[in-house]
Amino acid sequence: MLVIAEQRDGKLNRATWETIAAAQRLAGGTPITVAVLGAATGGVAQELASAAVAEILVAEHPALDPYTPDAYASAAAAVIDAAKPVFVLLPHTYQTRDFAPLLAARIRKPLVTDVTAIDGTGGDATFARPMFQGKLAAHVKPQGGTPAIVTIQIGAFRADAAQKGGPAPVKKADVQIDATSVRQKPEPPFREAKQAVDLGQAERIVAVGRGIKSQEHIPLAEKLAKAMGAEVAASRPICDNGWLPMERQIGSSGQTVAPKLYVALGISGAIQHLVGMKGSRTIVAINKDAEAPIFEVADYGIVGDLFEIAPAIVAELEKG
Amino acid sequence: MKIAVCIKQVPTREWQPRLNDAKTWIREQDISYEMNEPDAYALEEALRLREKHGGEVVVCSAGPARVQTVIREALARGADRAIHVEHDSLGSADAFVLADALAAAMKDEKFDLVLTGLQSDDQGHGQTGVILAERLGIPSSTIIMDVQIEGGSLRVKRELEGGWFQWISMPLPALLTIQSGINQLRYATLKGIMAAKKKEIRKAALPDGLTPAQKIVSLAVPTRSKQTQMIGGSAADAAKELVRRLRDEARAL
Numbered sequence: 160m161l162v163i164a165e166q167r168d169g170k171l172n173r174a175t176w177e178t179i180a181a182a183q184r185l186a187g188g189t190p191i192t193v194a195v196l197g198a199a200t201g202g203v204a205q206e207l208a209s210a211a212v213a214e215i216l217v218a219e220h221p222a223l224d225p226y227t228p229d230a231y232a233s234a235a236a237a238v239i240d241a242a243k244p245v246f247v248l249l250p251h252t253y254q255t256r257d258f259a260p261l262l263a264a265r266i267r268k269p270l271v272t273d274v275t276a277i278d279g280t281g282g283d284a285t286f287a288r289p290m291f292q293g294k295l296a297a298h299v300k301p302q303g304g305t306p307a308i309v310t311i312q313i314g315a316f317r318a319d320a321a322q323k324g325g326p327a328p329v330k331k332a333d334v335q336i337d338a339t340s341v342r343q344k345p346e347p348p349f350r351e352a353k354q355a356v357d358l359g360q361a362e363r364i365v366a367v368g369r370g371i372k373s374q375e376h377i378p379l380a381e382k383l384a385k386a387m388g389a390e391v392a393a394s395r396p397i398c399d400n401g402w403l404p405m406e407r408q409i410g411s412s413g414q415t416v417a418p419k420l421y422v423a424l425g426i427s428g429a430i431q432h433l434v435g436m437k438g439s440r441t442i443v444a445i446n447k448d449a450e451a452p453i454f455e456v457a458d459y460g461i462v463g464d465l466f467e468i469a470p471a472i473v474a475e476l477e478k479g
Numbered sequence: 480m481k482i483a484v485c486i487k488q489v490p491t492r493e494w495q496p497r498l499n500d501a502k503t504w505i506r507e508q509d510i511s512y513e514m515n516e517p518d519a520y521a522l523e524e525a526l527r528l529r530e531k532h533g534g535e536v537v538v539c540s541a542g543p544a545r546v547q548t549v550i551r552e553a554l555a556r557g558a559d560r561a562i563h564v565e566h567d568s569l570g571s572a573d574a575f576v577l578a579d580a581l582a583a584a585m586k587d588e589k590f591d592l593v594l595t596g597l598q599s600d601d602q603g604h605g606q607t608g609v610i611l612a613e614r615l616g617i618p619s620s621t622i623i624m625d626v627q628i629e630g631g632s633l634r635v636k637r638e639l640e641g642g643w644f645q646w647i648s649m650p651l652p653a654l655l656t657i658q659s660g661i662n663q664l665r666y667a668t669l670k671g672i673m674a675a676k677k678k679e680i681r682k683a684a685l686p687d688g689l690t691p692a693q694k695i696v697s698l699a700v701p702t703r704s705k706q707t708q709m710i711g712g713s714a715a716d717a718a719k720e721l722v723r724r725l726r727d728e729a730r731a732l
Contacts, residue, residue: 295700296699396660
């Protein structure tokens with residue numbers, strides 16, 4: 160069992176702990192190796208050594224900084240070749256989404272992405288993953304040899320469920336990367352605009368989705384937000400259309416929030432949105448589609464026409 | 480510039496899932512389909528690049544005969560011609576099979592740039608584009624929000640998590656997976672729809688011996704992780720009850 164950790168500039172991505180928890184669940188006692196890839200991974204290996212795993216493997220090479228899919232796929236392939244795992248687990252981050260399919264294509268092994276649950280252990284395991292925008296959950300089995308590569312959805316396993324032990328021994332892995340094989344030349348990451356609103360600090364949020372239909376209806380959500388003492392936010396399509404600024408976007412490509420109250424107005428609940436808000440304390444979903452995935456995470460649900468329900472809530476709140 | 484755009488036909492967003500008897504796939508009889516949304520953005524980006532740099536846009540799709548509808552739609556929006564890898568089994572194929580099928584049909588075309596959506600709204604593996612790049616022997620970059628081409632070299636803006644971005648340069652030919660919202664979509668004009676009828680769709684056969692990398696053991700409507708309290712009644716009654724519960728039970732107001 161191999162876990163590939165994610166780190167940047169010597170800082171561990173916390174989702175790695177969730178992936179370790181998933182690996183421990185899947186391993187059923189078989190030893191787990193955690194590999195750390197990077198140019199200078201600092202204290203990440205020591206931090207991970209507190210996990211109940213067999214060993215930490217540090218694969219350092221100058222070509223691994225900055226991140227490129229070509230270099231990471233090469234390094235991961237080398238580590239897999241040496242460790243001969245049955246499963247390779249990674250967190251389903253944007254970085255993994257960039258290089259895991261390349262790795263799978265190169266070593267011609269199966270890849271199961273965005274896994275939310277694991278049934279069984281070892282070779283008998285099946286993996287649950289969303290399909291059709293979360294309307295259905297599939298149980299899938301990788302086919303075509305080992306290792307199978309599996310990426311774990313952020314938030315599907317709890318980081319604090321990862322068993323501690325150790326300290327696990329830290330070993331160096333020898334990886335050779337031909338620098339000329341790395342075709343992508345990245346520039347430093349940047350932020351588009353200053354975040355003028357910090358939705359992370361908001362106590363209450365009213366978020367709008369496609370169900371609002373057109374820009375002219377946005378004031379409806381703003382009125383509801385005002386009546387609730389909430390900030391207005393949105394799912395991705397609303398910001399893509401320019402109906403609300405990008406800085407108000409909730410989800411994997413926007414902000415992650417956990418307010419006291421989250422009202423999802425006409426949001427169907429694609430997984431990219433859910434990861435940004437499912438930690439909210441109380442979630443209200445208002446949607447015309449009773450089957451919308453948003454109702455799976457909601458505490459309170461109203462199936463109906465938001466154009467009738469939102470004004471009715473405003474009227475009710477104004478009664479005091 | 481010779482640009483390929485890979486598009487997929489997927490059930491519409493309004494579609495309510497129905498399962499087959501074995502509960503291993505969906506009932507395909509009564510589905511209405513549409514172009515996978517991220518692929519529509521990839522097509523739009525390709526059309527804009529052609530407007531700027533000249534060349535042609537070739538739509539590529541692997542699927543049963545029904546995918547001709549979205550191929551015609553792409554041609555109506557302005558693509559020049561199409562390649563269709565046609566086989567009934569491709570409707571439920573996984574990313575490896577689709578990528579191998581597309582690669583076989585595309586490799587002799589020697590495209591300068593291949594665009595596709597970052598993932599499909601049906602199976603949602605998010606793999607097909609990147610595997611295709613590897614099969615074509617070209618570099619890839621994913622979740623792209625801007626494409627610049629100058630003097631034969633490519634510079635793209637890749638979306639990172641939490642509002643961060645990064646510019647990446649790479650040589651052509653290359654493959655990019657496009658994020659929704661990169662541009663504003665155009666729709667087909669009547670003139671475009673008429674013109675599309677005369678455009679070429681080259682049929683390609685599914686190569687033998689492609690093997691899937693995963694098997695769907697079962698499909699189900701997901702179980703609720705929370706006990707959702709549904710509130711019914713008229714809009715006014717539901718609003719009243721919701722406000723009461725948010726105040727008294729959840730203490731969220």
